[in-house]
Amino acid sequence: GAGVSQSPRYKVAKRGQDVALRCDPISGHVSLFWYQQALGQGPEFLTYFQNEAQLDKSGLPSDRFFAERPEGSVSTLKIQRTQQEDSAVYLCASSLVGQGGQPQHFGDGTRLSIL
């Protein structure tokens, strides 16, 4: 498809397990973003890539969260030793460039539930 693709759509894990969430951006989009959306809240910024470079990771809540985009296309958000407060929808977005008036295009998200 032409949109941002995220997988899996749903992920259930036990507390303490590691998880990996995948994002496939729109072809040709230079910039890629990860957001976390808790239930009933707006999305909150986690991290931003321009090509393969991670230019901003100020929103990552702890060192258990790690993101990569090694070839400047697909990105993976990894959460180690998951905790219940990590339960949320994780949204990926891409845009042609990261700054200015370029809109970000969002995937449908991965709903993560930690038991």
Place this chain on the structure above:
Amino acid sequence: GDSVTQMEGPVTLSEEAFLTINCTYTATGYPSLFWYVQYPGEGLQLLLKATKADDKGSNKGFEATYRKETTSFHLEKGSVQVSDSAVYFCAPHNTDKLIFGTGTRLQVFP
């Protein structure tokens, strides 16, 4: 830091009523402004945008004007439909990230 304040929901309207959802923001510099919409069970979709003062963004009958002097970007629609029921997010875009408010849920009844 940058922040957004939206009117609390839910906003409940009858079909064909006039809609206003207020949005004010604080941001350093000169952000671009966006409204996104999230329909039930779906991801965020761009609704409209404005990139400079006095610009008016419009789409699907929705409009919002970039008011720099009042740091506001209120969303309006003249006649809402049941299909407009969704959560609406105002989001300034500054440097590299979108800043989202808590969203405003709109419920339209026939």
